[in-house]
Amino acid sequence: QKEVEQNSGPLSVPEGAIASLNCTYSDRGSQSFFWYRQYSGKSPELIMFIYSNGDKEDGRFTAQLNKASQYVSLLIRDSQPSDSATYLCAVGGNEKLTFGTGTRLTIIP
Amino acid sequence: KAGVTQTPRYLIKTRGQQVTLSCSPISGHRSVSWYQQTPGQGLQFLFEYFSETQRNKGNFPGRFSGRQFSNSRSEMNVSTLELGDSALYLCASRFGGGWTEAFFGQGTRLTVV
Numbered sequence: 401q402k403e404v405e406q407n408s409g410p411l412s413v414p415e416g417a418i419a420s421l422n423c424t425y426s427d428r429g430s431q432s433f434f435w436y437r438q439y440s441g442k443s444p445e446l447i448m449f450i451y452s453n454g455d456k457e458d459g460r461f462t463a464q465l466n467k468a469s470q471y472v473s474l475l476i477r478d479s480q481p482s483d484s485a486t487y488l489c490a491v492g493g494n495e496k497l498t499f500g501t502g503t504r505l506t507i508i509p
Numbered sequence: 510k511a512g513v514t515q516t517p518r519y520l521i522k523t524r525g526q527q528v529t530l531s532c533s534p535i536s537g538h539r540s541v542s543w544y545q546q547t548p549g550q551g552l553q554f555l556f557e558y559f560s561e562t563q564r565n566k567g568n569f570p571g572r573f574s575g576r577q578f579s580n581s582r583s584e585m586n587v588s589t590l591e592l593g594d595s596a597l598y599l600c601a602s603r604f605g606g607g608w609t610e611a612f613f614g615q616g617t618r619l620t621v622v
Binding site: 432446449492497498500502 | 550
């Protein structure tokens with residue numbers, strides 16, 4: 401079992417709709433969770449982080465964490481073509497981030 | 510404030526050769542982590558250096574090594590290159606603690622032929 405798992409996609413969402421990205425992790429003791437966006441040919445960019453159970457909102461982005469289910473999600477509201485990218489879920493430890501393989505998201509105009 | 514700088518950006522090497530990649534972190538950052546990104550495996554942790562000491566190492570063969578200098582710049586070396594080493598190598602720089610203030614460099618694209 402991989403430490404961090406994501407559906408690789410591709411996920412296609414119409415412009416203006418909600419994109420929902422999911423991630424599960426295996427280490428029940430994990431405390432910090434991150435979502436990175438990576439455009440093709442570019443480096444990962446942190447867009448959201450969450451430490452506590454529940455929802456955390458920042459603009460059009462909402463991160464959701466359920467530690468009992470070992471599940472993290474990212475919702476993107478009012479999806480825009482500029483949101484088309486690969487989204488990486490990561491779990492933070494003291495010395496490393498453990499990444500999922502990423503979900504490729506395409507927003508269809 | 511300058512970002513994380515990785516050099517070179519692109520590299521083509523032949524099987525059996527060795528290669529050295531460089532990462533200059535953001536000024537004041539003492540931690541440098543290295544990751545290998547491939548289409549099939551995603552980002553995989555190689556190692557982390559903090560104040561010239563390796564703090565953690567991922568599950569990579571001994572052909573992969575690294576070091577950090579007193580100015581926090583880090584290098585990674587891959588010896589006896591294999592075709593499977595073709596990847597994007599990314600480094601991440603942070604001051605020392607959490608990951609919310611970590612920044613990635615643009616990466617070095619290594620192609621082994």
